[in-house]
Amino acid sequence: MKRKKVIVLVLAVVMMTTLFSSCGKKDSIDKSENSSEPLTLQWWGSFPEDMGPNQVCEEFNKIDPNVQVEYTRFVNDEAGNTKVDVSLMSDNTIDVFLSLDDVNFQKRIDSGFAYPLDELFDEVGFSLEENYDDTISQTEINDHYYGLPAKKLSHVILYNQEMFDEADVAYPSEDWTYDEFLDTAKKLTKGEGTNKVYGYFFPGYDSGQPATSMLIGKLGSDWMYAEDGQTANINNKDLKYVTEKYLERVKEGIEPSYVDVTTEKMAPESMLLTGRAAMVFGDWIVRDVKDTENYPHDFKVGFANMPRIEGQTENLNTCYSDLMSVNSKSEHPVESMKFIKWYIEEGMDYVAPFGRIPASKKYDDEKVTSLLFGGQEELFDMESARSVYFAGTDFSTRTNLTAAIEINTILTEEFDKAFAGVQSVDETLEKAQKRADEKIEKTK
Numbered sequence: 001m002k003r004k005k006v007i008v009l010v011l012a013v014v015m016m017t018t019l020f021s022s023c024g025k026k027d028s029i030d031k032s033e034n035s036s037e038p039l040t041l042q043w044w045g046s047f048p049e050d051m052g053p054n055q056v057c058e059e060f061n062k063i064d065p066n067v068q069v070e071y072t073r074f075v076n077d078e079a080g081n082t083k084v085d086v087s088l089m090s091d092n093t094i095d096v097f098l099s100l101d102d103v104n105f106q107k108r109i110d111s112g113f114a115y116p117l118d119e120l121f122d123e124v125g126f127s128l129e130e131n132y133d134d135t136i137s138q139t140e141i142n143d144h145y146y147g148l149p150a151k152k153l154s155h156v157i158l159y160n161q162e163m164f165d166e167a168d169v170a171y172p173s174e175d176w177t178y179d180e181f182l183d184t185a186k187k188l189t190k191g192e193g194t195n196k197v198y199g200y201f202f203p204g205y206d207s208g209q210p211a212t213s214m215l216i217g218k219l220g221s222d223w224m225y226a227e228d229g230q231t232a233n234i235n236n237k238d239l240k241y242v243t244e245k246y247l248e249r250v251k252e253g254i255e256p257s258y259v260d261v262t263t264e265k266m267a268p269e270s271m272l273l274t275g276r277a278a279m280v281f282g283d284w285i286v287r288d289v290k291d292t293e294n295y296p297h298d299f300k301v302g303f304a305n306m307p308r309i310e311g312q313t314e315n316l317n318t319c320y321s322d323l324m325s326v327n328s329k330s331e332h333p334v335e336s337m338k339f340i341k342w343y344i345e346e347g348m349d350y351v352a353p354f355g356r357i358p359a360s361k362k363y364d365d366e367k368v369t370s371l372l373f374g375g376q377e378e379l380f381d382m383e384s385a386r387s388v389y390f391a392g393t394d395f396s397t398r399t400n401l402t403a404a405i406e407i408n409t410i411l412t413e414e415f416d417k418a419f420a421g422v423q424s425v426d427e428t429l430e431k432a433q434k435r436a437d438e439k440i441e442k443t444k
Helices: 002-019 053-063 078-090 102-110 134-139 161-166 178-188 237-251 258-263 268-273 283-289 333-345 365-373 382-389 404-419 425-443
Strands: 039-045 067-073 096-099 148-154 156-160 279-281 301-305 318-326
Touching: 039 053, 039 333, 053 067, 053 333, 067 333, 078 102, 096 102, 096 333, 102 318, 102 404, 134 148, 134 318, 148 333, 156 161, 156 268, 156 283, 161 301, 178 237, 178 279, 237 404, 237 425, 268 279, 268 283, 301 382, 318 333, 365 382, 404 425
Parallel strands: 039 067, 039 096
Antiparallel strands: 096 318, 148 318, 156 279, 156 301
């Protein structure tokens, strides 16, 4: 009798183990009685499981029953990134991790959390040249590659073509200026109260971004540093210009204030697809445009580059994102690198439909179009989409990360005051410059 109870208990444990197995909730391929348990890699990322990661795990886990991968999501905010860093610091729970922004990425390198991936390239047959053009060298740090970008990110404006047509306003040109953008936004702004339609909307992130997003195209991702990298470059005429212009847009009702955006939790996808804004910032909204069940609409969505400000000769609005790294404490660095290679070269098939454009050259324009728009091209103006995504903008990756975390905090704190109307633009830039210089000097 006791033996029967033991057998029942063992069977129950086996069933529970099966139920909570790998990321896609799918059991690994059957193995012979004498084989060992499969090696399971732990992959941490910042996007929801049902936006590709579950399918990534399911497909990868079919390749080799001896190597499986499980996915854990963290929210890309301060608490979520702290959770990742604590895990990386304490043990080898994580094998592969994603850094969405370069500040957290640099912090993890400085803390010794990231394995130098270039030492694994030959062992897994990975080639930088086959996957990227020469811009990848901008991600090299101290002669090593600690993270490989899976995603290419473009600063893009999406717009409601029907609103343009009804207002008899021309669609944005490929190289439109800030004055043209402002004139367009004014003409598309209308109504009051609950019927208000904003000409332009920027989502609520760090408070400086509604202004500074207009600056990157001209000065690049390292805009907050002087050319020699030894001092800050915050108190400058370009930043003053875009900040004052942002405050003017808010005052004139063309764009909601940063305070309203954050307190009312306004989201770009909702603002665009429910008709509350004619133009919005954010390339990830493509996935929501395709979601006609939650966002029913009958207008086409067009695409535009960020407008050029005075004196701008380049258009530095494309960069790398989704940096994939291996935990320096991982007991399986080679297997982890094999997963990263597969994910970059093939696994992006399953996340690209949710607005993540593959960075690898192995994805040609035709395949990216097919994955990104998923047979729903009728919802988009494909001519403008190809112009923005495939004609390309100039490339800029943030390479100077001296006191980057502290400077980001300073910009948020000082711009908060400017946007709340309790501090002038001049005072904001002067204080931010002084504080940033002090932090850079202390870092030296």
